Amino acid sequence: MNKKKKLIIALVFTLGFVATGSAQSDKLMKKVTEKVEKLNQQIVDGEGEAISAEQRGKITVFEIERIKKIRKVKKSGVEDDDLKEARKEINKVKTNN
Numbered sequence: 098m099n100k101k102k103k104l105i106i107a108l109v110f111t112l113g114f115v116a117t118g119s120a121q122s123d124k125l126m127k128k129v130t131e132k133v134e135k136l137n138q139q140i141v142d143g144e145g146e147a148i149s150a151e152q153r154g155k156i157t158v159f160e161i162e163r164i165k166k167i168r169k170v171k172k173s174g175v176e177d178d179d180l181k182e183a184r185k186e187i188n189k190v191k192t193n194n
Contacts (some may be wrong), residue, residue: 101140105148109155111162129160163187 133156137148148156170183 101143101145105140105152105156108159109148109152111155111159125164126157126163128179129157129164131158132160 133148133153136156137153141147167184167188170180170187175183
């Protein structure tokens with residue numbers, strides 16, 4: 098399995114847990130939905146198969162969780178350099194799944 102497919106599977110799996118666990122704001126859902134659509138288009142443009150509905154749901158949940166983590170760090174009042182490091186760590190976890 099190539100790296101992109103593994104990432105998609107991991108994103109979809111995590112997304113399912115987050116989506117079922119909590120209700121989200123319309124703004125957050127819109128942002129995540131747009132991101133998932135963009136990812137799907139990039140995969141299709143790269144001659145891959147489109148993301149299934151189940152995969153979209155899981156990716157959405159994963160992205161919501163990621164955004165919540167970043168917002169939590171921002172609200173803690175960290176400085177810019179620390180915020181950049183925190184984002185790198187959050188995104189590092191995202192790509193290592």
